[in-house]
Amino acid sequence: MPATQPTGIALPTLFRDPKTRVGGEFFLYYNFGQAYEYGSIGVDEAGDPTYRAEFNCAGNASLPASGFAVVRALVPLNAEVESTWSVDTADAKLPAFAPPGASAELGLTIAVPTALNVDVTGAAPGDSVDVMVLPNPANDVLICYDQGINVEIGDENKAIGRKFSPVDHYVRQRPNNQLTIGDLLVSSLEGIAALRNRTVTLIGKYYPNGGAAVGEIYYWTNVRLNIPMNVGEDPNDSVKLNGTGSFSKYLAFTLPRA
Secondary structure (H helix, E strand, C coil): CCCCCCCCCCCCCCCCCCCCCCHHHEEEEEECCCCEEEEEEEECCCCCEEEEECCCCCCCCCCCCCEEEEEEECCCCCCCCCEEEEECCEEEEECCCCCCCEEEEEECCCCCCCCCCEEEECCCCCCEEEEEEEECHHHCEECCCEEEEEEECCCCEEEEEECCEEEEEEEECCCCCEEEEEEECCCCCCHHHHHECCCEEEEEEECHHHCCCCCEEEEEEEEEEECCEECCCCCCCCCEEEEEEECCCEEEEECCCC
């Protein structure tokens, strides 16, 4: 049976290339639109869905003008089979044992999630997903001369010891998510220079073998960068920018093995 596509609504249909990746296949984009979080769907001990709304206190409190809805694994899923997550008439599937960040499209528009219109099949008790809206891909802007990106998802695991045992169990803690982007300066209006002190969404896409078809898509939400400039003493050196900052959520759209 072919693997379920996680994209194909607003994002391009993915294909799976089993080879390892190289940096030349990776393209980095930014989008001035911001992600919006509806809330989270979880599964209780009886296998029934529960919904928790996300209340924005000081961040983006309104839906983007255009975009698309997704589900994102909030925790490591324990379901041994593919799980289906539904909001009203829209649904998305995540693979068995999906890691945090694994994502799939719901639709261009969805009904506002409530305790009455969400549903889950195939999931295990404790499994949970975020329901989010990502900005319109038509507004993605390529960072033409990026010099690589380094993403550090902070440690989410706090070890709890007991007596002489160093680890009795683990609990989740808030991570410190950081990223660093290198870029060559063109002007203050292009590349990462245009992102200074602005909250944006970053998007990474792999094009296997340098082709035109996309193999995997990444999103980093709620990004804001500090962007110092480095002008070398060698007159032949390129002027470089090195943006450093934080992000909130990481999403990965990946076609699993069949």
